[in-house]
Each structure stands twice: as structure tokens, then as C-alpha cells.
Amino acid sequence: MxxxxxxxxxxxxxxxxxxxxxxxxxxxxxxxxxxxxxxxxxxxxxxxxxxxxxxxxxxxxxxxxxxxxxxxxxxxxxxxxxxxxxxxxxxxxxxxxxxxxxxxxxxxxxxxxxxxxxxxxxxxxxxxxxxxxxxxxxxxxxxxxxSTNLVTVLHCLPRDLGVELPWPVTSDANVEGDKGDKEKWILVWGAASSVGQYGLQVLKHWGYRNVIAVASKRHHEELLTLGAKVCFDYGEKGVTESIRDYVLAAASSSGDEQPAIPLILDCIGSLEGTLRPLTKLAEKGTKVAVMLPVITKHASEDEAPEYAMDATEVLKGEWKDGVEVRGVRTHHYPQNEFMKNHCQPDIVPALLEQGVIKxxxxxxxxxxxxxxxxxxxxxxxxxxxxxxxxxxxxxxxxxxxxxxxxxxxxxxxxxxxxxxx
Ligand SMILES: NC(=O)c1ccc[n+]([C@@H]2O[C@H](COP(=O)([O-])OP(=O)(O)OC[C@H]3O[C@@H](n4cnc5c(N)ncnc54)[C@H](OP(=O)(O)O)[C@@H]3O)[C@@H](O)[C@H]2O)c1
Structure with a gap:
């Protein structure tokens, strides 16, 4: 103290x-x-x-x-x-x-x-x-x-998915330049959540264009304005197949070693609701950042919830070989001296003042x-x-x-x- x-x-x-x-x-x-x-x-x-x-x-x-x-x-x-x-x-x-x-x-x-x-x-x-x-x-x-969830995405996108978010943002950050990375497919599952909404807006601002949002249909219109290129409804049967078909049809290159969806942000961390469907989409080389805790049993009035704190331990054997699963821990963000000193005092208010973040x-x-x-x-x-x-x-x-x-x-x-x- x-x-x-x-x-x-x-x-x-x-x-x-x-x-x-x-x-x-x-x-x-x-x-x-x-x-x-x-x-x-x-x-x-x-x-x-x-x-x-x-x-x-x-x-x-x-x-x-x-x-x-x-x-x-x-x-x-x-x-x-x-x-x-x-x-x-x-x-x-x-x-x-x-x-x-x-x-x-x-x-x-x-x-x-x-x-x-x-x-x-x-x-x-x-x-x-x-x-x-x-x-x-x-x-x-x-x-x-x-604060909580804007800080979360500013922390986890670079740290857990390797998505670069240089600060301050240069004028060419969202135009030409490092096109390869900016065109990667990024799947944001749970995009209507608070984490998801800030995730879409941050990715849009830094020029990432190929962002797929997964959320209930009623949010799709709004999520397209926040930065999603396309939306899918997680309540629909066969949603993972639909996402995969979409990406394969839209991808400009094929036949190389790259996974179809290289980056996945799981904004929810629910064992059955998000992780299990994501095992069907992640393949060798895909990075999956999961919001901790993994919820293995949801809270209810009658029963206590249950959680797992190691995202790599759940659904072991169901992920394809070569998938990299990482648990997000925003509480560690001040360990990065730059983030500690600038994230809440400078970056969060600047993004709001500039109208980048709603x-x-x-x-x-x-x-x-x-x-x-x-x-x-x-x-x-x-x-x-x-x-x-x-x-x-x-x-x-x-x-x-x-x-x-x-x-x-x-x-x-x-x-x-x-x-x-
Ligand atoms: N470890 C960390 O660093 C960290 C940081 C931040 C948050 N978290 C955790 O991340 C989770 C989300 O936090 P939050 O504040 O963003 O939550 P939130 O806004 O309260 O989440 C509510 C949203 O979750 C969506 N949702 C629920 N189940 C879903 C599913 N199976 N697929 C897709 N969407 C689903 C619902 O979407 P629809 O409206 O579309 O149904 C709803 O809008 C929480 O468990 C939180 O504790 C962890």
C-alpha cells in the first residue's frame, strides 16, 4: 500500500x-x-x-x-x-x-x-x-x-494477437502501407459485448479492414458502423461453416500455408458458447485470444458458476495442432511501462476526444x-x-x-x- x-x-x-x-x-x-x-x-x-x-x-x-x-x-x-x-x-x-x-x-x-x-x-x-x-x-x-474494455483491447490486441497499434497513430495507419497485416482476417466473436464493440472500433481506427463480427442479429447494423466488414449470428445453425465458407470465398490467395482466419478475439470466454465453436474455425497458425476467466458453468440464481483460468487447458485435444490459444489478462497491463503511463491518462481520452471511440x-x-x-x-x-x-x-x-x-x-x-x- x-x-x-x-x-x-x-x-x-x-x-x-x-x-x-x-x-x-x-x-x-x-x-x-x-x-x-x-x-x-x-x-x-x-x-x-x-x-x-x-x-x-x-x-x-x-x-x-x-x-x-x-x-x-x-x-x-x-x-x-x-x-x-x-x-x-x-x-x-x-x-x-x-x-x-x-x-x-x-x-x-x-x-x-x-x-x-x-x-x-x-x-x-x-x-x-x-x-x-x-x-x-x-x-x-x-x-x-x-475504461475496462478499451484498456482490454489496447492491451490484448498487440500482446496476445500481435496486432500492432502504434501510438500516436500516424496519418497513414489506416491507408496504404503495411497492407499484408491490415488485410488479415480477424474474427471477433462476441462483438456486441463491451469488449467486442471497443475491439471493432480500435481495429477500424488502426486500419484493419477484414474484421468478421459474430453477434446476435439485432446488433449487426450497429456493428457494421463500428468497423465490422461482415456479421454472422451465433444463434444460427451452422454459423461456423458459414463463416468459413465466406472467408474461403473472399480470400484473395489460396493454397499457401496461412490459416484462413489467422486471428481470433474471443470476447466472451464461454466453454460451450464460444470456445467450442472456435475449435472448428481455428487451424494451424491461428492465434486465439480468450477473455479470462473461461466460463465452464454460467452463474444462476440457484447455482454457483465455475471457471477455468488456463485457456490452454480447456478443450485440450479438440483444438487442431498448431493453434495458439492465449488467455487475456488485462490486469497485467501496467507491467508494460508505456501502457501504465499512457493508456488511461493519454490514449483513452484522446481516442474519445477524436471521436474514434464511441x-x-x-x-x-x-x-x-x-x-x-x-x-x-x-x-x-x-x-x-x-x-x-x-x-x-x-x-x-x-x-x-x-x-x-x-x-x-x-x-x-x-x-x-x-x-x-
Ligand atoms: N481477462 C480479461 O482481461 C478480461 C477483460 C475484459 C473482459 N473480460 C471478460 O470478458 C467477458 C465479456 O466482458 P464484457 O464486459 O464485454 O461483457 P458484456 O458486454 O456484459 O457481454 C454481454 C454480451 O455478451 C454477448 N454474448 C454472450 N454469449 C455469447 C456467445 N456465445 N457468442 C457471442 N456473444 C455472446 C451478448 O451478445 P448478444 O447481445 O449479441 O447476444 C451480450 O451482448 C466477461 O466474462 C469478462 O469478465 C476479461
């Missing part, structure tokens, strides 16, 4: 409510947590909105990554900076080119490692490299749909209390009832402006401002 070196502004409550997991399949509880002052390179954020992700279900019902309950839930946040810790050397060097964050800034992000930074609580204390400034004209509800559609989850909203969102995830949309809900019903006007005055008066990174 980071050392706290600054104190909390006096208006900020010393403790605050947080939604916590106490045991797998136990209902969410509210715990009271100490509000922590930001240490070097950190910010204290008043959380106003969050989004629920399937990881919340994997944790609440499956106990995935729950190491020391009660554990604060959530991995996304949107809110207002109320205090900043002193600059640390790393973050100030990496941030030298951008306008510094300040008290009062609206930010959003993905943070998952410790209780103090997880999103389902009214205050978080987290490093600034895990946050993005909210672009002008964008709502917080839109912002909280973005946030997921939002479904607002209502409830009278923090606990009720968290529980209602979890029920929707358990029922698998989110389709082409992100569940978003309020953490604190009041904004920082309503609650802490005195703290935010600092923003307008630089002579009284506390340490600013």
Missing part, C-alpha cells in the same frame, strides 16, 4: 460506505471504510458513477480473485478529484507533456488492485495513472462504460440505496440480461459540487491550491 503523505481536506468525511463481497454467493454488504488521503502520485476521487462488469459477477458469485474478504467490489469509477498527493518522480516525468490534473477535475477510470481504489464506494484513493480526464461534452455515465450504450440501474443499485446490477449480470449495453449506476447520488463546495473553491484559486501533480 502507498504511504499517505498528505492529509484529507477537513470537509471530507473520515469514513465512507463501500459495497463489499463477504463470501461467494453471499449478498453484497455495506461496510464502512476509512477515507484515505492521497500519497505520492495519487488522487482522492469522490465517486459519482460506476459501471458493472461481468468481473463483478465472477467475484460475487464465483469468488474469483477474492483473497481477503470482506473485499470492496467494483473496478470502474467516474467522479471528481478532491485532493492530490505530492508529485512522484515517475508520474511527473510521464505526465510532463499533458495538462496537470487538478482539484475539481472530472475523471473516470479502471482500478482494481486494492480496496482503496475499487469503484463501488463513495471515495477512492488511486494512482493518477489509472485515470483519464473526462473529455469536454462527455457525460460521466458514458465515461464509466469505457462509448457503449448505457442502461441505468436504479435503486433507492447504494446497496440496492449494486444488487440490482448484479442480478441483471447473473441473468445474462445485458445485451449490447453497459450497466451504469450512481455511487453517490449527490455531486462533489453539492457536497464539498469548499474543497472545490481551491480549484479556482491557484494560490490556495494544495499540491498539484
Amino acid at each position: 502507498a504511504t499517505t503523505t498528505s492529509s484529507l481536506p477537513t470537509e471530507i468525511p473520515l469514513t465512507h460506505p463501500a459495497v463489499a463481497i463477504t463470501a461467494a454467493r453471499a449478498p453484497y454488504s455495506i461496510i464502512n471504510r476509512a477515507t484515505e488521503a492521497p500519497g505520492p502520485g495519487e488522487a482522492l476521487v469522490h465517486v459519482e458513477w460506476t459501471s458493472s462488469t461481468p468481473l463483478d459477477l465472477h467475484q460475487a458469485d464465483g469468488g474469483l480473485l477474492i483473497t481477503n474478504p470482506p473485499q470492496v467490489a467494483g473496478s470502474t469509477f467516474g467522479g471528481t478529484i478532491l485532493a492530490l498527493g505530492p508529485a512522484d518522480d515517475d508520474s511527473s516525468t510521464a505526465a510532463a507533456h499533458r495538462e496537470p490534473l487538478k482539484v475539481g477535475d472530472k475523471v473516470f477510470g479502471m482500478a482494481w488492485r486494492e480496496d482503496r481504489e475499487r469503484g463501488f464506494q463513495t471515495f477512492i484513493t488511486t494512482p493518477t495513472y489509472l485515470m483519464s480526464r473526462l473529455p469536454e461534452g462527455m457525460t460521466m455515465q458514458e465515461g464509466v462504460t469505457v 462509448p457503449n450504450k448505457q442502461r441505468i440501474v436504479e435503486g433507492a440505496t447504494l446497496l440496492e443499485r449494486a444488487t440490482n446490477a448484479l442480478r441483471i449480470l447473473r441473468a445474462g440480461a445485458q445485451s449490447g449495453e453497459k450497466l451504469v449506476w450512481r455511487i453517490d447520488e449527490k455531486s462533489a459540487e453539492e457536497l464539498f463546495p469548499g474543497v472545490l473553491v481551491l480549484k479556482a484559486d491557484p494560490t490556495t491550491a494544495e499540491t498539484i501533480i
Whole structure:
């Protein structure tokens, strides 16, 4: 845990409510947590909105990554900076080119490692490299749909599939040039999911043209606008044969050693729903990146879900020889120093500002209390009832402006401002 070196502004409550997991399949509880002052390179954020992700279900019902309950839930946040810790050397060097964050800034992000930074609580204390400034004209509800899965595709496309995403994007990135790679067939299975939608948009921006999307028919029109060249419905019988026939008919070259579909992004990681059909499409030389965990049994009201964390171990013997299966682990992304310093602070907001990335559609989850909203969102995830949309809900019903006007005055008066990174 980071050392706290600054104190909390006096208006900020010393403790605050947080939604916590106490045991797998136990209902969410509210715990009271100490509000922590930001240490070097950190910010204290008043959380106003969050989004629920399937990881919340994997944790609440499956106990995935729950190491020391009660554990604060959530991995996304949107809110207002109320205090900043002193600059640390790393973050100030990496941030030298951008306008510094300040008290009062609206930010959003993905943070998952410790209780103090997880999103389902009214205050978080987290490093600034895990946050993005909210672009002008964008709502917080839109912002909280973005980070987890845009970061996921920016991390896994290069790392697990070898798809190059140079940053900053040069003007020729999506025209002529390295045509060979840009024309490879890339199959995005589960394209209507949040991961899939950001995957299509990222591939489009970096000039990958031959992207096949697999999703329910009702999403096809939208997915074509996001970057798919063609869409298939996974509910249709014989979908894998249809995809294969399409690619073979459309491929310009034949008879070489290349697999018909060299790259596959499995945005869902369901044993029966995605991996088994993909064993029919992947062949020698195909790389398959699978969102972990592999869901071997889906959650339900009556039964606990089951997961596998090694994608290479499931369906062993059913993949053709020479298929490379990799499990995606976005939580490792800060191990890449460039991604740590630039992904959330620079790349995510720039892609939104440039209009390259359209946030997921939002479904607002209502409830009278923090606990009720968290529980209602979890029920929707358990029922698998989110389709082409992100569940978003309020953490604190009041904004920082309503609650802490005195703290935010600092923003307008630089002579009284506390340490600013
Ligand atoms: N390990 C990692 O780094 C990492 C990172 C991000 C996400 N994930 C995991 O990836 C999974 C997806 O996350 P998400 O946030 O993108 O989920 P999501 O948006 O909540 O996914 C919902 C969508 O899944 C689609 N779907 C369900 N079963 C399908 C199937 N058999 N074939 C095709 N589409 C199917 C549905 O599509 P239709 O509407 O078309 O029916 C629905 O729109 C989750 O399990 C999550 O935990 C892992």
C-alpha cells in the first residue's frame, strides 16, 4: 500500500460506505471504510458513477480473485478529484507533456488492485495513472462504460494477437502501407459485448479492414458502423461453416500455408458458447485470444458458476495442432511501462476526444440505496440480461459540487491550491 503523505481536506468525511463481497454467493454488504488521503502520485476521487462488469459477477458469485474478504467490489469509477498527493518522480516525468490534473477535475477510470481504489464506494484513493480526464461534452455515465474494455483491447490486441497499434497513430495507419497485416482476417466473436464493440472500433481506427463480427442479429447494423466488414449470428445453425465458407470465398490467395482466419478475439470466454465453436474455425497458425476467466458453468440464481483460468487447458485435444490459444489478462497491463503511463491518462481520452471511440450504450440501474443499485446490477449480470449495453449506476447520488463546495473553491484559486501533480 502507498504511504499517505498528505492529509484529507477537513470537509471530507473520515469514513465512507463501500459495497463489499463477504463470501461467494453471499449478498453484497455495506461496510464502512476509512477515507484515505492521497500519497505520492495519487488522487482522492469522490465517486459519482460506476459501471458493472461481468468481473463483478465472477467475484460475487464465483469468488474469483477474492483473497481477503470482506473485499470492496467494483473496478470502474467516474467522479471528481478532491485532493492530490505530492508529485512522484515517475508520474511527473510521464505526465510532463499533458495538462496537470487538478482539484475539481472530472475523471473516470479502471482500478482494481486494492480496496482503496475499487469503484463501488463513495471515495477512492488511486494512482493518477489509472485515470483519464473526462473529455469536454462527455457525460460521466458514458465515461464509466469505457475504461475496462478499451484498456482490454489496447492491451490484448498487440500482446496476445500481435496486432500492432502504434501510438500516436500516424496519418497513414489506416491507408496504404503495411497492407499484408491490415488485410488479415480477424474474427471477433462476441462483438456486441463491451469488449467486442471497443475491439471493432480500435481495429477500424488502426486500419484493419477484414474484421468478421459474430453477434446476435439485432446488433449487426450497429456493428457494421463500428468497423465490422461482415456479421454472422451465433444463434444460427451452422454459423461456423458459414463463416468459413465466406472467408474461403473472399480470400484473395489460396493454397499457401496461412490459416484462413489467422486471428481470433474471443470476447466472451464461454466453454460451450464460444470456445467450442472456435475449435472448428481455428487451424494451424491461428492465434486465439480468450477473455479470462473461461466460463465452464454460467452463474444462476440457484447455482454457483465455475471457471477455468488456463485457456490452454480447456478443450485440450479438440483444438487442431498448431493453434495458439492465449488467455487475456488485462490486469497485467501496467507491467508494460508505456501502457501504465499512457493508456488511461493519454490514449483513452484522446481516442474519445477524436471521436474514434464511441462509448457503449448505457442502461441505468436504479435503486433507492447504494446497496440496492449494486444488487440490482448484479442480478441483471447473473441473468445474462445485458445485451449490447453497459450497466451504469450512481455511487453517490449527490455531486462533489453539492457536497464539498469548499474543497472545490481551491480549484479556482491557484494560490490556495494544495499540491498539484
Ligand atoms: N481477462 C480479461 O482481461 C478480461 C477483460 C475484459 C473482459 N473480460 C471478460 O470478458 C467477458 C465479456 O466482458 P464484457 O464486459 O464485454 O461483457 P458484456 O458486454 O456484459 O457481454 C454481454 C454480451 O455478451 C454477448 N454474448 C454472450 N454469449 C455469447 C456467445 N456465445 N457468442 C457471442 N456473444 C455472446 C451478448 O451478445 P448478444 O447481445 O449479441 O447476444 C451480450 O451482448 C466477461 O466474462 C469478462 O469478465 C476479461
